[in-house]
Amino acid sequence: MAWSFRGRVQLGGLLLSFLGWVCSCITTILPQWKTLNLELNEMETWIMGLWEACVNQEEVGTVCKGFESFLSLPQELQVSRILMVASHGLGLLGLLLSGCGSECFQFHRIHWIFKRRLCLLGGSLEASASATTLFPVSWVAYATIRDFWDDSIPEIVPRWEFGDALYLGWAAGIFLALGGLILIFSVCLGKEDVPSPWMAHHTAPPSCTQPEEFDGSFHLTPRPMNLLI
Numbered sequence: 476m477a478w479s480f481r482g483r484v485q486l487g488g489l490l491l492s493f494l495g496w497v498c499s500c501i502t503t504i505l506p507q508w509k510t511l512n513l514e515l516n517e518m519e520t521w522i523m524g525l526w527e528a529c530v531n532q533e534e535v536g537t538v539c540k541g542f543e544s545f546l547s548l549p550q551e552l553q554v555s556r557i558l559m560v561a562s563h564g565l566g567l568l569g570l571l572l573s574g575c576g577s578e579c580f581q582f583h584r585i586h587w588i589f590k591r592r593l594c595l596l597g598g599s600l601e602a603s604a605s606a607t608t609l610f611p612v613s614w615v616a617y618a619t620i621r622d623f624w625d626d627s628i629p630e631i632v633p634r635w636e637f638g639d640a641l642y643l644g645w646a647a648g649i650f651l652a653l654g655g656l657i658l659i660f661s662v663c664l665g666k667e668d669v670p671s672p673w674m675a676h677h678t679a680p681p682s683c684t685q686p687e688e689f690d691g692s693f694h695l696t697p698r699p700m701n702l703l704i
Contacts, residue, residue: 481664482578485594488657489574492601495650496566498643499608503559506539507638508552508615514633522638525556551618555611566604566651573597573658591662598658605651612644 506524513519520531529539542548545556574580576593616637623634 479578481661484657484661484664485573485577486579488598488601488654488661489570489577489579490654491650491657492566492570492573492654495601495605495608495647495652495654496563496570498647498650499559499562499566499604502608502612502640502644502647503563505638505640505643507640509619509635510638511633511635523635524638524640525552525559549618551611551614555615558607558611562604562607562651565600565607569597569600569604569655571597572600577658577661594658595662598655598662601651601655601658603655605648605655608644608651609648612641612648616641 503525506527506529507522508525509523511521511523513521518533522529522531527539527541529537531537545553548556572593574597576590576595576597619635619637622628623636628634
């Protein structure tokens with residue numbers, strides 16, 4: 476069956492939301508949230524993420540060590556851990572709900588109005604996942620800029636800079652926001668559409684005619700006279 480314009484719009488929103496959700500998961504795992512290059516030893520690079528800190532040396536390779544205590548982390552990393560994990564849950568739940576509410580998923584027992592509500596709820600969850608992704612990434616970026624230009628820190632002390640994971644996190648948040656807004660917009664499309672045939676018989680009331688009442692009396696119809704001759 477050929478998809479309508481609303482169905483194609485919903486498919487685009489689902490693909491963007493899924494791409495943003497995958498990028499968000501990768502951003503959480505990557506340790507390249509911050510990078511630090513030592514001027515005294517250019518062959519050594521430090522990187523820091525939400526879960527571990529690593530040092531990259533050309534001779535030895537990359538050696539990573541996980542953070543031992545959650546409370547010992549800076550405040551922005553603590554909040555980023557919680558919000559990024561929450562973003563994964565919201566994004567996954569939004570994908571499931573909007574997928575069931577889209578025209579890509581056909582199930583005759585689901586009412587078409589209920590499917591639109593599922594799509595609306597799924598798009599709202601994707602937009603919420605976008606907010607919970609952009610906020611921690613932007614907060615870590617702000618803290619990095621603040622510490623980089625802090626005059627109280629001696630110039631000889633190396634400064635942390637942006638890592639590649641921050642750019643991927645911003646891209647993930649934009650994809651999630653676009654996907655969620657497209658899914659919400661798709662609910663407003665085609666309000667006067669007729670539901671599919673296999674769902675119509677569940678919504679349309681059966682047409683029937685009122686039976687004529689029989690009072691039990693008999694009526695004799697007189698024959699024409701020309702027939703008796």
